[in-house]
Amino acid sequence: xxxxxxxxxxxxxxxxxxxxxxxxxxxxxxxxxxxxxxxxxxxxxxxxxxxxxxxxxxxxxxxxxxxxxxxxxxxxxxxxxxxxxxxxxxxxxxxxxxxxxxxxxxxxxxxxxxxxxxxxxxxxxxxxxxxxxxxxxxxxxxxxxxxxxxxxxxxxxxxxxxxxxxxxxxxxxxxxxxxxxxxxxxxxxxxxxxxxxxxxxxxx
Amino acid sequence: xxxxxxxxxxxxxxxxxxxxxxxxxxxxxxxxxxxxxxxxxxxxxxxxxxxxxxxxxxxxxxxxxxxxxxxxxxxxxxxxxxxxxxxxxxxxxxxxxxxxxxxxxxxxxxxxxxxxxxxxxxxxxxxxxxxxxxxxxxxxxxxxxxxxxxxxxxxxxxxxxxxxxxxxxxxxxxxxxxxxxxxxxxxxxxxxxxxxxxxxxxxxxxxxxxxxxxxxxxxxxxxxxxxxxxxxxxxxxxxxxxxxxxxxxxxxxxxxxxxxxxxxxxxxxxxxxxxxxxxxxxxxxxxxxxxxxxxxxxxxxxxxxxxxxxxxxxxxxxxxxxxxxxxxxxxxxxxxxxxxxxxxxxxxxxxxxxxxxxxxxxxxxxxxxxxxxxxxxxxxxxxxxxxxxxxxxxxxxxxxxxxxxxxxxxxxxxxxxxxxxxxxxxxxxxxxxxxxxxxxxxxxxxxxxxxxxxxxxxxxxxxxxxxxxxxxxxxxxxxxxxxxxxxxxxxxxxxxxxxxxxxxxxxxxxxxxxxxxxxxxxxxxxxxxxxxxxxxxxxxxxxxxxxxxxxxxxxxxxxxxxx
Numbered sequence: 001x002x003x004x005x006x007x008x009x010x011x012x013x014x015x016x017x018x019x020x021x022x023x024x025x026x027x028x029x030x031x032x033x034x035x036x037x038x039x040x041x042x043x044x045x046x047x048x049x050x051x052x053x054x055x056x057x058x059x060x061x062x063x064x065x066x067x068x069x070x071x072x073x074x075x076x077x078x079x080x081x082x083x084x085x086x087x088x089x090x091x092x093x094x095x096x097x098x099x100x101x102x103x104x105x106x107x108x109x110x111x112x113x114x115x116x117x118x119x120x121x122x123x124x125x126x127x128x129x130x131x132x133x134x135x136x137x138x139x140x141x142x143x144x145x146x147x148x149x150x151x152x153x154x155x156x157x158x159x160x161x162x163x164x165x166x167x168x169x170x171x172x173x174x175x176x177x178x179x180x181x182x183x184x185x186x187x188x189x190x191x192x193x194x195x196x197x198x199x200x201x202x203x204x
Numbered sequence: 205x206x207x208x209x210x211x212x213x214x215x216x217x218x219x220x221x222x223x224x225x226x227x228x229x230x231x232x233x234x235x236x237x238x239x240x241x242x243x244x245x246x247x248x249x250x251x252x253x254x255x256x257x258x259x260x261x262x263x264x265x266x267x268x269x270x271x272x273x274x275x276x277x278x279x280x281x282x283x284x285x286x287x288x289x290x291x292x293x294x295x296x297x298x299x300x301x302x303x304x305x306x307x308x309x310x311x312x313x314x315x316x317x318x319x320x321x322x323x324x325x326x327x328x329x330x331x332x333x334x335x336x337x338x339x340x341x342x343x344x345x346x347x348x349x350x351x352x353x354x355x356x357x358x359x360x361x362x363x364x365x366x367x368x369x370x371x372x373x374x375x376x377x378x379x380x381x382x383x384x385x386x387x388x389x390x391x392x393x394x395x396x397x398x399x400x401x402x403x404x405x406x407x408x409x410x411x412x413x414x415x416x417x418x419x420x421x422x423x424x425x426x427x428x429x430x431x432x433x434x435x436x437x438x439x440x441x442x443x444x445x446x447x448x449x450x451x452x453x454x455x456x457x458x459x460x461x462x463x464x465x466x467x468x469x470x471x472x473x474x475x476x477x478x479x480x481x482x483x484x485x486x487x488x489x490x491x492x493x494x495x496x497x498x499x500x501x502x503x504x505x506x507x508x509x510x511x512x513x514x515x516x517x518x519x520x521x522x523x524x525x526x527x528x529x530x531x532x533x534x535x536x537x538x539x540x541x542x543x544x545x546x547x548x549x550x551x552x553x554x555x556x557x558x559x560x561x562x563x564x565x566x567x568x569x570x571x572x573x574x575x576x577x578x579x580x581x582x583x584x585x586x587x588x589x590x591x592x593x594x595x596x597x598x599x600x601x602x603x604x605x606x607x608x609x610x611x612x613x614x615x616x617x618x619x620x621x622x623x624x625x626x627x628x629x630x631x632x633x634x635x636x637x638x639x640x641x642x643x644x645x646x647x648x649x650x651x652x653x654x655x656x657x658x659x660x661x662x663x664x665x666x667x668x669x670x671x672x673x674x675x676x677x678x679x680x681x682x683x684x685x686x687x688x689x690x691x692x693x694x695x696x697x698x699x700x701x702x703x704x705x706x707x708x709x710x711x712x713x714x715x716x717x718x719x720x721x722x723x724x725x726x727x728x729x730x731x732x733x734x735x736x737x738x739x740x741x742x743x744x745x746x747x748x749x750x751x752x753x754x755x756x757x758x759x760x761x762x763x764x765x766x767x
Contacts, residue, residue, distance in 0.1 A: 045525030046680050048720045062719045067525050082719070089716040093685035118689050127678065146520075146678075149503055151688050153678030 006074040021065040021076055022050055032078050033087065033107055035094075035177055036128035037066050041137045047094075047128055049107070051086050053077040062086070084111055092117040094126045098178035101126075124178045125155055131172035131181050141165045144172065144184070155181070157188030207480035210488045211366045217479075218363075221354045227284055230263045230305050233346055235279040237270025237429055238464070239585070244293075245278035251297040252280075263305055266355075269345040269433010269468075273333055275584040275605075276316070281328060281346055288328040289314035319583075319605070336602055338565070338573050339589045341549050345433035350468045353475035356436040362481060364556035368444045369489045377448035377555065378404065384559035385571045386551070390416055390507075390544030391619060391648045393570075393637035399541060402531040404449045406539035411451040414516070414535075414542040415442055417458035417465075418500055418507035421620030422671060424651035426575035427545040429587045431458075432465040434549075435472035441551030443481070443493055449541055452492050457512050460499035469497055504621075504675030508725045509542050510534075511677065522677045523723030544649065546575055566592035570636045574650050578604045581611065581656035596631040600654060611656035614755075615739070619648020621668040621675075622728035624735030625661065644735040660757035661740045662747050665733045666694035672729050683726030686717040690733065698758040702748035707737065 004015050008025050015024035020043065025032050035047035043066040050065040055075040065078070077083065091113035095104055099115045099122070108115060127146075132155060135144050143161040146153055157166065166185065173181060208214050234240075234249050252265045271279045276290040282304050289300065292314060303309045316325040318332070325331045328346065348355035356362070368377045382397030403411055415438060419427040431438055442454050458465060473495055476482045484492045498516050500506040506515050510524035513535045526533070534540025550572055554562045565572050570592040576599060578586045583605030590599060596616060600606065607613050617625045624645030626633075633639050640647045655664065669691040678684045690713050693706050714730035721727045737744060746752045753761040 043525070044679075045722055048681050048722065051720050063527065064525065064722070068527050085712075086716050086720045089712065090681050090685075090720070093681055093689065096685070096689075119692060121688075126681070127684065129679075148678070149505075149674070150676045150678045151673045151684060153684065 004070050004072050006070050006072070006076065008076040009078055015070045017070065019070050021052060021054065021063070021068045021070060021074075024070050025065065025076075025078065030078060032065050033110075034066060035103065035126065036130060038130055038134065038175065041130075041133045043067050044129055044133065047090065047126070049087055049090055051083060051090075053080055053083060087111045088113045096121055097126055098122070098124045101178040103177040123154070125181075125184070126178055127153060127155075128177060129155075130175040130177075131155060134172050134175055139165075139169065139171065141169075155184050157184055159188055162188050205475070205478040207478070208487065209480065211370050214357075214362065214366055214487060218357050218360075221358050225358060229284075231283040232263060232265045232305070233268045233281040233283055234265065235269075235271045235277060235281075235346070236267035236464070237274070237277075237345075237433065237587075238425065239270070239274035240277035240279060241464070243277045247294045248278050248280065248292055248297065251294040252301070255297050255301050259301065261301070261305070263301075266349040266352075268348065269350050270342075270429035270587055271346045272337075272339075272342060272429070272587040272589075273331075273584065274586050279346075283347070286327045286329060288316065288326070288331060290316055333584065333586070333588075333603060333605075337589050338591050340553055340573055341437070341546065341575060342430055342433070342587065342589050344437070345429070348434065350433050350435055351471045353436060353472065353479065356434070360556075361436055361552075362440055364552035365440050365443050365447075365481070366487060368555050369447055369487055369491055372555075374404070374448045374450060377444060380555060380559050381448065381551065384550075384554045384562040385569070386547065386554060386562070387570065387637060388543060389546035389550075389574070389649065391622070391646060393641075393647065396543055396547055399531050399543070400445060400449050402529065403451075403539040403541040406532045408533075408538050410453070410538050411449055412535050412538060412540040413442055413446045413449060413451045413454045414512070414540060415454070415456045415458075415548055416507060416509075416512060416542050416544045417456055418512060419545075419649065420459065420504045420507050420675075421622070421649070421651060423579045423617075423620055423653045424577055424649050425579075426577040426587050426650055428462060428465055429577075430549055430575060431545045432462075432468050435468050436476070437549045437552060438545050439472060439476060439495070441548035442495065443486075444551050444555055445541065445543070445548065446493050447491055451541070452494070454493065454495040455516055455535070456495060456497045457506075457516060458497065458499060460502060466497070466499075473497070503677065504672070505677045505723070505725050508723050510723065511725075512542065513540055520677075522679050523725070525722055546650070567634060567636045567639075569638055574635060574647070576603075576635075576650045576652055578652055578654065580617075580653040581607050581613075581659070582654040583608050590635065592636060593634045595634055596626075596652075599635065599652065600631060604654065607654065607656050609656075611658065613654060614657045614659055615655045615661065616645075617653040617655060617664065617732065618645045618651065620651055620653075621672050622646075622725065622731055623648040623651075624731050625655075625664075625739065626735070627739045644738050646731070658755050658757060660698070660753050660755040661736045661743050662694060662697050662753070663757055665736050666691065666698055668732045669694060669729070672725075676725065676729070680722035680726060682717045682721040683723075683729060686713050686721070687729055689713060690717075690730070694733075697744065697747045698753075699760045700747075700751040700758075700764050702751075704748065706748055707741070707744055711737070 013028040032050045034050045036044045045064045045067045052065045054063050088111040095115035096118040143165045144157045147156045278292045280289045280292045316331045386396040387393045506521040509530045511521040515521040588603045613628045615625045615627050626645045673687045676683050
């Protein structure tokens, strides 16, 4: 595979042509913040926190680094006044849902995001989809999914599948940047075994 | 029906159809567009059929597509004289049969009366509403039965397709479309010819062509009027496009909740297939093409090109996050050319009459005619077709009949929840893609919403965001969360709970959504609000600083004023 040279934050970076800006930056030791990215699963482009400036043929585009493919002579800026403004706003929007999530708090410090800027709506889930996609792509079980759309979109375990698959797995739990996943799981458990949801897993 | 194997046979068939049609035989064309059906035209149609059966008359009754003059429905046209009756009720039917159909007398009570001069107009072509339009796309609607391919053929249908297929090379067809400067009617105004060329030149062998009939925004109903009333005109355009692009598979993507359109589409496709206009070796040319119909799952974002294509693949209609155009990598990663209903319907006209003719209509950079759906505070809710360049004032006053209840026009909103608003002071501008976008409104799909002086634009901005909050897919943060917060702020404003800094916060949110959202829907949701802030900022400020609604529309603010 042929090598491509692009510029990230003023530094020449070598990348192979199947890489994204995020891949190339990682390889060069340049950090770009992400919330919905995971190495083992396909890039999603949902959180938009990895938004960067990319100059293509004299035009500056605002793109998601996790998805934008590298190209020859691409000039990327991972920080700028505008990029920081976008990231700050994204974090503030998410902090309205999960003000106590550690990942978000750390990032908020870096970008000066105010966790109280927007009215709280503590549904905890920030819809990064890591659990949903990990279960579908890595575990191939589809025990958890998104339901509904727009502002009412949420994650939900499918009781019939999760009753069989989740007890011994729970690999998605540590992926969750907030506490929402566990809450959803408890809910699914309650739906699946309404009489005994506080008991431990039944024998198979 | 027998299969047609050559252009000669097609012309033979056309001759046969025409020879069987008696031009003097009475034919009653009743509008069965959505509005007329809603106004009870189903009963009028049954009443006509019943009366004709009772009297054993030799009269044809056809339920046609939308005639456009929705405000005055149910509409009945008595052919061959083209006598046009408006606001017909089932009780009028026996009289129409005995007086007009049998005795050839006009019933004055049912014809058009000019609201100002009181002058009557008996024939469709004399009614000012129709007379001043240029109905090259939708004009056939009142003449043909949308369930009959023979009616379309009698009007010269499929001759442009035959001309392209056997008289022109695919590149010649493409060049003709490029020369015509046809721009996409779905909202973007992107040159259709360049889009076709991209798909044609994409390396992958298998390519797709798609009709975007996912008309979902509030106030847009022109595509359905055209597609339901004359499905073959769109199909013919799609077939010509497929030939030019080198595609053998077409898709029609539409809404699941339009049963009348669905019925007409199924019939149109079946009839075209029976005649061999779809299938293998069409008209003996060696060209193969077939078409499938797909339905949405009831969400506005399905109309976004990449979401639409995922939906056709059988997946959830979420926009695809890849930085690659669907014209190069669309359905199943194959080059896929998507155009809107009206764009496709322009194609047979361009091929049939030539790009020179097409270029003679319109403005320098916006050619041809445009279908417009008029709604809101306007006397005539209607579908009209006018040449590009027509002044907005003419559309509102000549075709729309002005603003009802003696009110003044305040603003016009174009393009629904992703469009923009212009104030009354700018309505002498022409209907033109580039002029409108310079004014901060995009033409959208051609839906014009008139707003009178009692309309509060804070409330309108809130309404559009409320619509979008349930119609975005909810995948990316800027769109999902940004809409939620903008909606909160605007809702508070309409309740007198706006605070200093709200407008600036709305502008900041707008910037982030416009720059960072994943798809074109997300990046457009702030547009109506921004256009309203541009032209009516003082109205937003009054809500915050004085807790006053200048249009006296926000109920909770009126209550505060009274207190």
